[in-house]
Amino acid sequence: MNTASLNLNKTLVYLKRYWVLYVMLILPIAFFITFRYIPMHYILIAFKKYSIVQSPWEMPWADNNGMQYFIQAFNNKDFLLALRNTLMLNFLDLLFGFPAPIILALILNELVFKRFKRFTQTIVYLPHFLSWIIISGMALQLLAPTNGLINIVLRRMGFDPIPFLNDPTWWVITYVALGIWQSVGWNTIIYLAAITGINPELYEAASVDGAGRFRKIWHVTLPGLRPTIIVLLILSLGHILSSEFDRPYALSNKLVTDVSTVISIFVYNYGIRGLNFSLSTAVGLFQSVVCVIFLFAANALAKRFGERGIW
C-alpha cells in the first residue's frame, strides 16, 4: 500500500518535472501515426481484389485464400528475372560500392595538405547532388558507341569502341561504376567523422613503437572504424532486396533489359502502368519482409561476433 503510493508519488514528480518533453513528443508521434501507420492498412490490398470505390476492408478477398497475387508474381517469368537482377545488382553494389568509401576515407585522411584535402573532398562528393536522370544523360553523351566522347577518343586512337551501355555485361559494369562515382564521396563523410573520433594518443603510441603509415592504418584507424563499418554494413544488408527506381530506369535501354529490369521497374510496368495495384502491393510487401529478415539476421550475426549492432 505504502510502496504503491510512494511509486505513484515518484511518477507524479517525474511527470511534473519532465512533462514538457512528453508534450514535445506528441507532434512526431502524431506524424508517424497519421502518415506512417494509418496508411499501412492498405497493405491489405495485396490480399484483396482492388477497387477504387471501396475501402480496403470492404474489398473482396483475392482467390487462393488471398494469396492469388503472390502466386501470380512468382509464376511470372519477368518477376523472377527482376528478382534475380535486383539481387545481382545490389550484391555487386555491396561488393564494390561498400569498401570504396572506406578506402577513399583512408586516403583522404593521409593527405598532408589540409587545403588540398578539403578541395578533393568537395569535388568527390558533388556528384551525390546530381539526379540519376542527369547522370544518365551525361553517361549517354560520354559512353554511347558512336556519338559518345570516350568512344570517339578510343576510335581516334585506333581502338574498337567499348559497348558501355549496349552490351549487358558492360552495362552492369557501367552501372556499378557510376553508382560508386555518384555516392563514394558522400559516404566517406561518415567515415572521416569517425576517424576524427579516434584518440590521437593511439597514433602517438604507435609512432613511439615504431609503426609506419600502413601499420598505423591497419592497427589503429581500421579498428577504430570497425563499429561504424559494422553498423553501415547491417543497414546495407537491410537494403539487399530493395530497389532504387531512378538509377536502373534512367540508365537502362532496350538492349539490356534482361539485366536492368529490377523489382521496382517490374512494379512500375505491371503494377502502376498496368493498373494492377494488388500485384504491385504484393511484390512490395514481399520485398519489405525479405529486407526486414535480412536486417534482423545481419544484426544478430553482428551481435554474435561481439559488436554492438544497431539496437
Next chain:
Amino acid sequence: MRTRRIVMSILTFTLAFALVLAGCSKGKQDESNSSTGSNTTNQTNSGSSNAESGGSGDLDPRLEKYGLDENLRFKETRKITVEVYDRGNDNGTPPESNFYAQWIKEGMLRDHNVEVEFVPVPRWTEVEVINNLLAAGEAPDISVTYSYPTILTYANMGGVLDMAPYLEEMKDFLPDLWNLLTDDNIYWNRDPKTGTIWAIEARLAILNRINTFVREDWLKKLNLEPPKTLEEFENMLRAFRDNAELLLGKDADKMVPFSISFDVGWRADHLIGSFVPNDITDKEMFIYGFDDRKFLYPNYKEAIRVLNKWYNEGLIWKDFPLYPAGDPTEDNMMKAGYVGAFMHNWDYPYRNGEDSIHASLQRLVGPDAAYIAVEPFPNDKGVYRKYLSPPIDRKIFFPATNKEPVASLLYLNWISKEENRLFLQFGEEGVTHERMPDGSYKALTVTGEKIMNSPNNLDYTITINGIKLSDPDLTVKSIANGYAGVDKRYIEIAHQITTNEGRIGKNANVGEILAEAGMGQALSEKRDNILNQAVVAPVDQFDKVFDEGMADYLRSGGQAIIDERKAKWEEIYGDKTMLD
C-alpha cells in the same frame, strides 16, 4: 556566444516559417471570399433567366428534369471540371487560364450557365497522371485519355459513369456533337451485350499517319530516281553509305543512311506494312491487331529481318536503342544533315515552323537540302498499302465522381459547334490567322497570350483532332498553308502519299477482352525490347532472338489475347471474315 547565435537563428527560422504559414492561410481565405463573391453574382444571373423562362409555356420534361430552360441554360449555375493537356512548351501559356481557356469559360457561362474549371494534365505522362487522379477520386468531370484500357479498368471497378442513358436522353439537344462525331464514334465503344458506353471517341479528322522521307538533294547528287521498290531503296541506302565523302565532306563519319529510334514498329511502319499479305482479312486484322505497332501481324518477322540486314551492313544508326522517347539527338542529326532516310509522322520534317528539320536543313546545309516523301514499299500484290487508323482519336469519359453529366454533355456539344471549334482551331482573324483569297485559312506566327500550345489548339477541341471545314478542298489547302516557309510541293506530296492506297481500320466491337486488362504497357515494353534486340543481333542470331522473344511475348499474355479475340469475334460475327 555560440549557443546564443544558434538560438537566434532558430528563432528567426521559426518566425519566417510562421509568416509563410500565415501567408498561405490568408491566401486561402481570399480565394474562398472571391468564390463566394462570384457565386452570388451567378445566383442573381440565374435568377433573372429563371424569370425569363417562367413566361414561356410548356418546357420539355427532360429539360425540366435537369433544371434547364428552353435555351439549354441551367437555371442555377453548375460547375464542371475539364481536363486539358499541359505540354509545358517553351513560351507557352498556362493551359488552364490562358486566352482560349478564358474564352471557353466565358462562352459556357453565357450559353449554358456552366462554370468551367480546367485541370491541367501533363501530355507526355497523361496515362499515369489520369490514373492517379482516378484512383484518388479527383479526376476531372470531363476526362480525356488515349488509353481505352485505362478507362475500362476503372469502369470495371465502378469508377466510370455509363454515358449511354444520358446520351440517349439528351441526343436531341446535342446536334453539334452528333454531327461531328456521328453515330460511329459515339457508339464506338458500346458494349454489344450490356449496351454500356464508358467513353465516346473524338474524331480524327485527318487520317494522315506516316511517311517515308529521303534527302531529295542527295538523290540528285547521286543521280538517283526516288526509289519505287524495296531493292531500289536498299541500293539507295548503300549509295548514301558509300558516297559519304561526297555527301558530307569532312563529316563523312557521321553519315547515317537510315535512321530509326527504339520505337522500331513505328519507325519502320511502311516497310512492315509491305510485308503484310495484301488479302489480310478484317478478322485477322482484329485478332492480331491488339498491339498498336501491329507486332502480331503475319510476316512481321521478315520486315524486321530486313532491318537486321541493314543494321549489320552499317546502314542504320548504331546508337538508336540507347536514346529514350523525346530525346532530341536523332532530330539534331537530321537537322544537321547527316541522315539520308527515315520514316516518321507524315509531316515530321516540316512541322514546327522555324524549329523544323526542314528550316534547319535549309539554314545549315543549303537551300537545296530537303526531305521529300517517297513510296518505295509495294506489298505482295504490288500495292503501296498503308494501314491507317480508324477515324478515332482521344477517348472522352466521365468518371463516377462526375455529378454533372448533363452539363458535361452540353460542354462537349458546345465545343463541337463549328463556329466555336473554328475559333479555337484558328483563333482571331488578323492575329493568329488570315483568310487567303481562295477562302482557306493560313495560321500566323504569334507569341504572347494568344499563342496556341498545341497544333490548332487540339488540347481544347477535345472532340476533334485536326481541322475539318465544311469544304474538304479548303481543308487540304488550309493544311498546306499551315507550314510556313516550306515549299507547298513537299506538303502536297507528303499529304498525298501518306494515305495513298490506304486501308482504314474498322470497328470490330465485340465487347471487353478480359485478357488485355492491365497487359498493354507490359506487352508494349516487351515488344520494343524484342524488336531492338532483334535488329541489332548478328545476322546468324536473328531467328533465335526474334523467335525466343516472340515465344516469350505470347507466353506472357499475347496468346491469351489472341485466343480470346478469336473466340469473341466468332461469337459475334460467326464465319464472317470481313466487316461491312
